[in-house]
Amino acid sequence: MIDPRLLRDDPDRVRAAQSKRGLSGESVDRALSADTARRTAIAEFEARRSEQKAMGKQVAAAQGEEKQALLAQVKQLAADVKALEAAQAVAEEEWTEALKAIPNIADDEAPAGGxxxxxxxxxxxxxxxxxxxxxxxxxxxxxxxxxxxxxxxxxxxxxxxxxxxxxxxxxxxxxxxxxxxxxxxxxxxxxxxxxxxxxxxxxxxxxxxxxxxxxxxxxxxxxxxxxxxxxxxxxxxxxxxxxxxxxxxxxxxxxxxxxxxxxxxxxxxxxxxxxxxxxxxxxxxxxxxxxxxxxxxxxxxxxxxxxxxxxxxxxxxxxxxxxxxxxxxxxxxxxxxxxxxxxxxxxxxxxxxxxxxxxxxxxxxxxxxxxxxxxxxxxxxxxxxxxxxxxxxxxxxxxxxxxxxxxxxxxxxxxxxxxxxxx
RNA sequence: GGAGGCGUCGCCUAGUCCGGUUUAUGGCGCCCGCCUGCUAAGCGGGUUCAGGUUAAUCCCUGUCGGGGGUUCAAAUCCCCCCGCCUCCGCCA
Incomplete structure (x- = not known):
């Protein structure tokens, strides 16, 4: 697996390495968009999850009617978190797959070609x-x-x-x-x-x-x-x-x-x-x-x-x-x-x-x-x-x-x- | 192949029965500082790994062998898998 940061920061270098092996830049583009999708998914999940955790503490501290009200409120949140987490896992998986499909960057000294x-x-x-x-x-x-x-x-x-x-x-x-x-x-x-x-x-x-x-x-x-x-x-x-x-x-x-x-x-x-x-x-x-x-x-x-x-x-x-x-x-x-x-x-x-x-x-x-x-x-x-x-x-x-x-x-x-x- | 036990942040360890003020105890080791003629001791602080965010810090999320489930909430309850230990069976 190549360095995901190299891919993100210098995709042209990865593309050049691909072409040196006689491969297209298609897998590079796929990995790049998967990286973007992954980070978006992570941010969405983490924000919701953070909310849920904060609410959870309130639930724990609350009593009686107040607790029942909070429970109802937090239930939807839990469903959202679950969905976002699943989406994140999928995005993560796609990203890993895309990244793994890219061969190692050939050394500058290695001859180009087949x-x-x-x-x-x-x-x-x-x-x-x-x-x-x-x-x-x-x-x-x-x-x-x-x-x-x-x-x-x-x-x-x-x-x-x-x-x-x-x-x-x-x-x-x-x-x-x-x-x-x-x-x-x-x-x-x-x-x-x-x-x-x-x-x-x-x-x-x-x-x-x-x-x-x-x-x-x-x-x-x-x-x-x-x-x-x-x-x-x-x-x-x-x-x-x-x-x-x-x-x-x-x-x-x-x-x-x-x-x-x-x-x-x-x-x-x-x-x-x-x-x-x-x-x-x-x-x-x-x-x-x-x-x-x-x-x-x-x-x-x-x-x-x-x-x-x-x-x-x-x-x-x-x-x-x-x-x-x-x-x-x-x-x-x-x-x-x-x-x-x-x-x-x-x-x-x-x-x-x-x-x-x-x-x-x-x-x-x-x-x-x-x-x-x-x-x-x-x-x-x-x-x-x-x-x-x-x-x-x-x-x-x-x-x-x-x-x-x-x-x-x-x-x-x-x-x-x-x-x-x-x- | 059968039966049972165990797996917590380098090492040891608390927590698991009875889910929530646990941001996962405490000790050892290690790092930084104070103190000290030097060292030791003592005192104070820090010490898993990964990801997101950021100029960087802060912060946030995940991580209690791995995966899934129940739940508003899981180290804790349930299921599957992996590994280690003990005993039985088989065997070079």
Missing amino acids: EEDYTVIEHVGTPREFDFEPRDHVELGRMLGAIDLERGAKVSGSRFYFLTGVGAQLQLALVNMAMDQARAAGFVQAAAPSLVRPRAMEGTGFLGQAADDVYRIEGEELYLVGTSEVAMAAYHADEILDPASLPLRYAAFSPCFRKEAGSHGKDTRGIWRVHWFDKVEMFVYTTVEESYAEHQRLLAWEKEFLDKLELAYRVIDTAAGDLGLSASRKFDCEAWIPSRKAYGELTSTSNCTEFQSRRLDIRTRTADGQTTPVATLNGTLTAVTRAIVAILETHQNEDGSVTVPQALRPYLGGLETLKPISA
Whole structure:
């Protein structure tokens, strides 16, 4: 949710932000008129209510006939108050809805436009040149006994898989390496629930345009999270965080579930795009002023992790139209994926500024003691399946074996090479 | 899944049976001031959060886990939901 005062005081800035995302100013106009209607309704209700309270005291003090007369008089007042209160609630609801429909204000630095309008910030490493015909991760995973797609489909359907043998080991190794890095950097490690209430899902902005991608539990008021960002954002809901405790940094492990609605036929091969994967996610609460520097730090930690996996990647600055509802700026780290002959997103970090904290009512205090919404940021340390794809394909050898990146070896009991168990 | 108990402004707590002089007690903590050689003690005042209004203050409204209802009037009575605790059942 954007700052209602910004909307009221500087609507043109909000309109400009909308157009940067390729959206019309219609929702801005709707929110503005809803704000006016709301304030009128509040003033009317409060005036009447004040009258009623004053009369109520007279009733309490009065006796006999005088009391009966007052009662008759105040009865109409009570009916008015009730009607005005209901009207106020409706106006309030419409205002909230209108306000929530407006995406976060994109950062001035974020490129304007849609999905294709990102800017490349930097390239790290160079895509590997193969002197043999490289295999894709599906083939490598089969040879290594690491990925079982057929049985994944049998048991759970398309876009599911089993990680077996070194595949399962690789998952635990990646998770442990991510958790160790996070702990060394001062993060609090967390294991987060994957099932959350509507409040958490709604508060993080995933029940808006992204709702189609969210699994709902039938007969329950619960959703499966697509990222532990959801649980970690709601973790401090309704709290006023001690300024001295900021930044609060969490590294959360959780399974993630995505319906991938609207991506039928896209990335159907292998484990690149799946309905379930496990992830270690960084999540930070800090002040809005500090959030911009923190965003760079999150990006640096993501790069550190990718560097340790010895991958070639580029960093892109996502365009405003591709930010999603909550983010004001987003950097994606895209690793070179040999079988795709292209860069593909491995990690992503977003600065959501006050957008989520306003919805979830998470605040801190300014130097003069006033409450103010915190900023929330998130960033992927490792999304296991995509990391595995990148590692297998990048570090494969001609015989189908895979050389384990140095940094990962301690997490695999010193294993230097993953060896095929079948041709 | 069943039975019972509980939820008050940071923490503790009065008020709930029997609705109205409650603008929700009081203590601790914290903040400001007085006093004091310094500190402590003592004394006085302040101290939920949000919204409306305002240049700002004042003021007004809401807020006793959340929502709804009864009533002229609800922390107090009724209903639903959430959470915590105790016991029983089931279970990795």
